[in-house]
Structure formats: C-alpha cells, structure tokens
Amino acid sequence: MILSDSNIIKIFDTTLRDGEQTPGISLTPEEKVQIAIQLDKLGVDTIEAGFPITSKGESEAVKNIAELGLKSEICGLARAEPRDIETALSCNVDLVHVFIATSDIHMKYKLKMDRDQVLKAARDMVKIVKDRGVPVEFSAEDACRSDPDFLIKVFQEVSNVGADRIDIADTVGIMNPTTMYELVSKVKQVIKRPISMHCHNDFGLATANSLAGMLAGAERIHVAINGLGERAGNAALEEVVMASQNLYQKKTNVNTKLIYETSKLVTRLTGIGPQPNKAIIGDNAFGHESGIHVHGIINMPITYEPLEPETVGRKRWIQAGKHAGTHGIKAQLEELGYNASEKQVKEILSRVKDLGDKGKKLTDVDLDSIARAILGKVSEERIIELVDISVMTGIKSTPTASVKVVMEEETFLASETGVGPVDAAIKAIQKISDKIAHIRLKDFKIDAITGGTDALGEVVIKVEDDEGNVATARSSHGDIVVASAEAMIDGINKILTKKKIAKPKAALPNP
Numbered sequence: 001m002i003l004s005d006s007n008i009i010k011i012f013d014t015t016l017r018d019g020e021q022t023p024g025i026s027l028t029p030e031e032k033v034q035i036a037i038q039l040d041k042l043g044v045d046t047i048e049a050g051f052p053i054t055s056k057g058e059s060e061a062v063k064n065i066a067e068l069g070l071k072s073e074i075c076g077l078a079r080a081e082p083r084d085i086e087t088a089l090s091c092n093v094d095l096v097h098v099f100i101a102t103s104d105i106h107m108k109y110k111l112k113m114d115r116d117q118v119l120k121a122a123r124d125m126v127k128i129v130k131d132r133g134v135p136v137e138f139s140a141e142d143a144c145r146s147d148p149d150f151l152i153k154v155f156q157e158v159s160n161v162g163a164d165r166i167d168i169a170d171t172v173g174i175m176n177p178t179t180m181y182e183l184v185s186k187v188k189q190v191i192k193r194p195i196s197m198h199c200h201n202d203f204g205l206a207t208a209n210s211l212a213g214m215l216a217g218a219e220r221i222h223v224a225i226n227g228l229g230e231r232a233g234n235a236a237l238e239e240v241v242m243a244s245q246n247l248y249q250k251k252t253n254v255n256t257k258l259i260y261e262t263s264k265l266v267t268r269l270t271g272i273g274p275q276p277n278k279a280i281i282g283d284n285a286f287g288h289e290s291g292i293h294v295h296g297i298i299n300m301p302i303t304y305e306p307l308e309p310e311t312v313g314r315k316r317w318i319q320a321g322k323h324a325g326t327h328g329i330k331a332q333l334e335e336l337g338y339n340a341s342e343k344q345v346k347e348i349l350s351r352v353k354d355l356g357d358k359g360k361k362l363t364d365v366d367l368d369s370i371a372r373a374i375l376g377k378v379s380e381e382r383i384i385e386l387v388d389i390s391v392m393t394g395i396k397s398t399p400t401a402s403v404k405v406v407m408e409e410e411t412f413l414a415s416e417t418g419v420g421p422v423d424a425a426i427k428a429i430q431k432i433s434d435k436i437a438h439i440r441l442k443d444f445k446i447d448a449i450t451g452g453t454d455a456l457g458e459v460v461i462k463v464e465d466d467e468g469n470v471a472t473a474r475s476s477h478g479d480i481v482v483a484s485a486e487a488m489i490d491g492i493n494k495i496l497t498k499k500k501i502a503k504p505k506a507a508l509p510n511p
C-alpha cells in the first residue's frame, strides 16, 4: 500500500536531549553514541543528540553522533543566542533546533525581555543558521501559555527568514486534547510550514495531547524513550508510535519490534526504568495473573491483549498468585517442563492461592518448588553446567573471575573483569552462554539467610533473553559469588528449556 504523506507521522526523538535532562541522568559521550546508534536502528526520523552548549563532553557527543553517518537526521539544540548557535553549528549537525520562550510568564520572569526583543532574537538567530545553509526547527518554548496572536506572529517572522519547521512546545504540560487540537488548528491556518508537537507529561496527557495535535495536522511528534524528560517527562515514543499506528491508522518509520530492546538499553544506561504498569514497555504490560484473563488469553490472546507483545519485541507471561486459575497454572507448569494431571494442577493451584492469601509474591522458582513437592522432580535437561569458578579481588586490583562451564557437552573457559567479583563472574558466564543465546540479568537480589560472617547468601535473579523470555532462579551458598554464578546458570538453563518447549507454542494462538 502506498501511504500518502499525511499518513506518515515523523518521529523526532529527544531521549538524548530532553530525556537526558531528567533529574539524575547524565550520560557519557560513549553512552550517547550507543543510544544514538540504537535509535537509528529503531528508525526514528530525527535524533536530537543534545544541547551542545551545555558542556565540552556534550558538544563532543553531539559531534561524534553527527559524524557517524546515521540514516536519522541529527539535531542539536540551541537557545536563540549567538554562542549557542555557533556551538551547535560547530558540531556539524543536520539541523539546529532553535528555541526561545514566547509566554509572558517566561519573558518577564526568566528572559527579562519584552515581546519585541523576543521576536527579534528569534528572527535573527534563525537567520544566522539559515545563512550558513543549515535547516532549522524553531520551537516556541511555553507556546501553550503564550498569547496565541503573539505566538503566531513569532512563527510567521521565523518562517519569513526560512525556518523549515515550527514546533509547539507544551513546556509545562498544561494542555488537554481539546485545547491542543484548537491551538494547532489555529496555527495551521496561518503557518504553512510543517508543525511539530513537543508535549510534557505533567498531567499525564503528553501522549494524548501529541495525538490531538497530530489530528489537527501536526506532521511530527517529539518523543523520548520510556517517556523520559524534564519533570514528568515527554511523550513516550512507545506510546505515540503504537497508538498512532493502532488507534489512528497512521504509520511511522519506526521498526516497532525494536522498541523493547531500545527501552531496555536506555533503562540500563540512564539507570531509570519505567514503572511496572507503564504502557508497552512496563514489566506488566503483557503479564497476566487473574484466572479469567489467563483463560481468555490461552484461548485467544485478543481477549485481553489489544496488541500482540511480539509487535514491540516482547513476550506475554503468566504470574502464579492468588488470582490464578487452572488454565494459567497448567500452562506455566508446561513451560517449566511438568506434565500434571487435572487433580495435580488443582492441588498446586490451591497451594499457590494459600501462599497468595498470605501476601507472598510468587516467582516461577516458587511454582517450581510447589510442583516438585507434588509431582516429584522433573527430569531437568541441563544445557549448561558450572564446573568451577575462581575469583581475584582487592582494593588495588581489578576484580576478575574465571569460570569453567560445560555447555552442550563441550567445555569452555572464560575470564572477565567487573565492578566486583559477582559482576565479573556473571560476565564470564555470559561470555560463554552468548555463543548460544543472549541472556542478560534483569534483576538481582541478595540476602543473608543466617547471621554472622559464615551466613548463607541467598541470591534470587531474573534473567531475560532478546525475545523477552524471562526466568527466575535462586541459589544459596556460603560464598555469594558461587551462589550468584549458580543462580545465573540455573536461569540460563530455564530460558533455554523454555525456548525448546515453546517451539510448538501454537497453544497460545494469535488473533
């Protein structure tokens, strides 16, 4: 199908600029490059790589990204000030994003400029960039609290000196879909340049307001992975892309299957992850516990899933708990390799519910222990086995771990360094297991079971592979490095077994 331009929404990603302005986030130039490469792979149209005037490292990062030769357009932010503009231009970006505030509040209390001064600065700075042959996207900061007539006047003036695109920034997230639709419609009547939306999430409406702007004719939406950004963040890429495609039949150039891996990379590098119930990328977005829901899902996923998890690179999962039902427990037991009779499933379910009533949050390790107690140990196929581990650590030496592992009947040795011996041991194991599957730690908890220096350390981990298969594993040992390594090996075995069993998974039909 050939899509008309109006059917394609352009994605302007600001994870590396507004997203990095999230309190507490600070990325190194190397980390920024890593994220930019992933965003390019994801298919965003524009990567706002940073705010070059901020620091030497920031301008270096923007320059490095601009020189990678990515398909995405690379943009740098600049206030309407000569030194910002020069710094952005010196980074060889494809586009300069020039902004100045247009609301009376910002002009009076922040800029200490009157309307004429703001108008002149906007016009002059856009012209400088254009005279250097570089495209400009012009943003009116706090556009949505500005006098609409003045706002349009500024947009007209910058268009007259060549601004290529105009951005309406809801800087403090005070719009609602109705007011945003009206404002964008009003601007569109006069301004004949492509319009972008830049919505903040202070009232949880950033995605809704961006989509309202899109319905009024905006062609481009500013977004950030995981909804990162100042205060409550920006419109989330994953929400805007999936909602515009699925609810409004608009298309984007984003390869949605890469959304989850991009979200995980950003979480890992920024140290800030989404809440579990976050749409699309939260842990629970494709998780089910209640018996009624799981029954529906097993019969036909569309009953309780408006999106197939695979479209965003994820897998659905089922949680054992007090709301569980027989269908879900049976499916989970099968995933763990158990073939239980109806009577046995009921007995296991009753124990799961008892524990749930006591407030216990059950993992698949707990379900496995209950199943073992009732059904006996399942003959477990161990694809990977830990044979030996040794570590070296100290104040002056880099923690290093060496592991010996048998995998698919072949012996492998690997050494790795890490921030500590546990980190080094996990990395060394991964170095070997990467030969057959890319499995990474998602969660790691350690507890001392008994008191004293000889306490048993209990390690509970969650691991996940690239396809979104998740497994929990637990191990206890007097040596926490051994406990961690054993838990990791167990987790890897579980995922590998799951992948084997999941092959005839037509048991969960897709709509």
Ligand code: KIV
Pocket (backbone or CB within 6 Å): 018, 099, 139, 140, 141, 142, 169, 170, 171, 172, 198, 200
């Ligand atoms: O929120 C905002 O107003 C901004 C501008 C720089 C566009 O981030």
Ligand code: ZN
Pocket (backbone or CB within 6 Å): 018, 171, 198, 200, 229, 230
């Ligand atoms: Zn912003």
